[in-house]
Structure formats: structure tokens, C-alpha cells
Amino acid sequence: MQFDLRKFIVSGTKPYAAEFQCDLSAKDFAGARIEQPVTARFEAVPDGEEIRMTLRANALVHGECARCLDPVEREETVQAEWTVRERDLDDPDFDLPLNEKGHLDVDEWLCQEFMFQIPTVLLCSADCPGLCPRCGKKMAECTCPPAEAEAEPADARLAILKSLLN
Numbered sequence: 001m002q003f004d005l006r007k008f009i010v011s012g013t014k015p016y017a018a019e020f021q022c023d024l025s026a027k028d029f030a031g032a033r034i035e036q037p038v039t040a041r042f043e044a045v046p047d048g049e050e051i052r053m054t055l056r057a058n059a060l061v062h063g064e065c066a067r068c069l070d071p072v073e074r075e076e077t078v079q080a081e082w083t084v085r086e087r088d089l090d091d092p093d094f095d096l097p098l099n100e101k102g103h104l105d106v107d108e109w110l111c112q113e114f115m116f117q118i119p120t121v122l123l124c125s126a127d128c129p130g131l132c133p134r135c136g137k138k139m140a141e142c143t144c145p146p147a148e149a150e151a152e153p154a155d156a157r158l159a160i161l162k163s164l165l166n
């Protein structure tokens with residue numbers, strides 16, 4: 001969705017609200033994806049010389065656990081607020097995606113907000129034990145013998161050294 005922010009700042013008198021669908025399925029959020037179209041709500045409220053804008057959305061994020069590589073699904077909520085004045089539109093450091101006509105790209109803004117919101121490391125659970133470093137299976141499925149075997153150096157040369165020390 002595009003919003004003519006310059007025009008609204010100059011001549012907007014009444015609050016504006018819109019619900020829109022946004023397809024973010026082609027975007028990559030640090031390895032995670034938002035597969036379903038997202039329903040977002042955008043509002044712009046004139047307040048003296050300023051415009052208060054809010055953007056809200058929920059999305060189901062699909063990724064994989066950084067430890068055990070299992071699929072992870074989690075709900076993320078974006079709730080962003082921004083106050084803007086006319087002079088901000090000509091500020092080269094203005095952070096929102098604006099084109100040269102002063103149109104705000106609300107889809108792109110939503111995408112940026114999800115970028116901030118979605119953790120770069122997803123876990124299936126906070127205490128996921130991950131994969132066994134020896135067999136590569138999940139810890140729950142691993143049948144490796146317990147630590148004992150590990151105390152024996154795997155490298156034959158180290159084993160000789162160890163026997164000399166004994």
C-alpha cells in the first residue's frame with residue numbers, strides 16, 4: 001500500500017485508517033519466512049503540525065531451530081508508531097521508505113518492522129539440547145555411549161602419548 005504522506009501533512013484534517021493485505025512471502029527474515037499474506041492496519045492522525053502514524057500486524061513466522069534444525073513456528077506482532085512533520089519528508093536521513101513524491105511505502109515499512117521484530121536466532125524451545133556432536137542425531141534420539149568413551153582420545157597418536165604418561 002502507498003500512502004500520500006506529503007499530501008496528508010499539508011491538507012489532512014481527519015484521521016485516516018486503512019486495513020490492507022501485504023504479501024511478504026518473498027522476503028527473507030534472517031532465514032525465516034512469512035508465508036501467508038499479512039493483514040495490517042495503518043492509521044494516520046493529524047495532530048497540530050505533526051502526523052501520528054501507527055502500523056499494526058500479526059504474522060505467523062516459519063523458521064528452523066538454530067540448534068536442532070526442527071521447523072519452528074511463532075507468532076510475531078508488529079506495533080510501530082511514528083510521528084512525522086513536513087520537514088522530515090526532505091530529510092535524507094528519514095528512516096521510513098518514502099519516494100521522491102513523498103509517498104510512504106507502507107508495505108516496505110511493515111517489512112522493515114518485521115525485520116526488527118523477528119529474532120535472528122530461532123529456537124524450538126529455550127532449552128533445546130540441540131544435536132549430538134558425535135552422531136548428529138537429536139539428543140533425545142541419540143544412542144551414543146555416555147561420556148566414558150569420550151574420555152579416550154580419538155586420535156591414535158594421542159592415545160600413545162596418554163599410555164606413556166600412565
Ligand SMILES: [Zn+2]
Nearest residue numbers: 065068124128
Ligand atoms: Zn530445537
Ligand SMILES: [Zn+2]
Nearest residue numbers: 132135142144
Ligand atoms: Zn549421539
